[in-house]
Amino acid sequence: MRMSDFxxxxxxxxxxxxxxKEGVIREMVESLRAAGQFRGADLEDIIRAILxxxxxxxxxxxxxxxxxxxxxxxxxxxxxxxxxxxxxxxxDSLDGEPVHVFVLLISPQDRPGDHLRALENVSRSLRDxxxxxxxxxxxxxxxxxALLDRADH
Amino acid sequence: xxxxSLQQKVVITNPQGFHMRPMAAFAQLAAxxxxxxxxxxxxxxxxxxxxxxxxxxxxxxxxxxxxxxxxPDAQNALxxxxxxxxxxxxxxxxxxxxx
Numbered sequence: 001m002r003m004s005d006f007x008x009x010x011x012x013x014x015x016x017x018x019x020x021k022e023g024v025i026r027e028m029v030e031s032l033r034a035a036g037q038f039r040g041a042d043l044e045d046i047i048r049a050i051l052x053x054x055x056x057x058x059x060x061x062x063x064x065x066x067x068x069x070x071x072x073x074x075x076x077x078x079x080x081x082x083x084x085x086x087x088x089x090x091x092d093s094l095d096g097e098p099v100h101v102f103v104l105l106i107s108p109q110d111r112p113g114d115h116l117r118a119l120e121n122v123s124r125s126l127r128d129x130x131x132x133x134x135x136x137x138x139x140x141x142x143x144x145x146a147l148l149d150r151a152d153h
Numbered sequence: 154x155x156x157x158s159l160q161q162k163v164v165i166t167n168p169q170g171f172h173m174r175p176m177a178a179f180a181q182l183a184a185x186x187x188x189x190x191x192x193x194x195x196x197x198x199x200x201x202x203x204x205x206x207x208x209x210x211x212x213x214x215x216x217x218x219x220x221x222x223x224x225p226d227a228q229n230a231l232x233x234x235x236x237x238x239x240x241x242x243x244x245x246x247x248x249x250x251x252x
Contacts, residue, residue: 123208
């Protein structure tokens with residue numbers, strides 16, 4: 001599995017207007033909905049599920065990165081999106097630092113293996129400091145897509 | 154003095170695998186010990202104090218992981234970390250179906 005297999009290109013957000021955790025999650029999930037990835041009726045339930053997961057422990061894993069996620073019946077395959085915030089957003093991260101790079105994942109209920117492989121893939125990209133630096137300076141959806149494609153060699 | 158170097162194999166029993174929440178618990182606990190913590194799967198070895206590293210393992214249910222802990226507090230670290238790997242987390246209970 002490669003990042004371009006599950007990141008929905010049209011749902012990538014180059015600059016989040018959001019200023020807090022709920023806002024980030026809402027904008028990212030809404031962006032996936034706008035890209036036609038699930039029924040509009042499921043929007044609030046998905047947002048709620050992701051926030052509930054965050055309540056159990058932040059997915060802000062440090063180094064300015066967070067990976068909010070949930071399982072949900074509304075998707076038939078694992079989907080995700082990427083969003084950036086130049087100013088950074090307080091996310092209760094493990095290192096206490098604001099988050100600039102978000103990768104949000106929604107996976108079907110019954111495929112834990114796919115979720116784990118997506119995390120592996122996200123890690124392969126995000127462990128690379130130069131990749132994260134480039135990502136953080138990207139200003140358009142196209143630039144982000146190009147970076148993700150290059151990371152997927 | 155480097156202290157002991159200890160190893161233990163653990164099979165992941167969680168139906169969701171070794172996912173992010175137990176990884177966070179594991180890495181945060183590992184960071185509290187002086188000992189180095191390595192976790193390996195089929196020859197791939199990662200730093201147990203880093204969540205990003207642990208994500209590379211993609212360890213589904215049934216995967217055997219090897220913990221290798223070295224340092225002055227190795228025994229305590231190993232015992233505590235094995236316990237984390239074997240304890241299911243809150244979110245692993247099945248969620249109610251969505252209407």
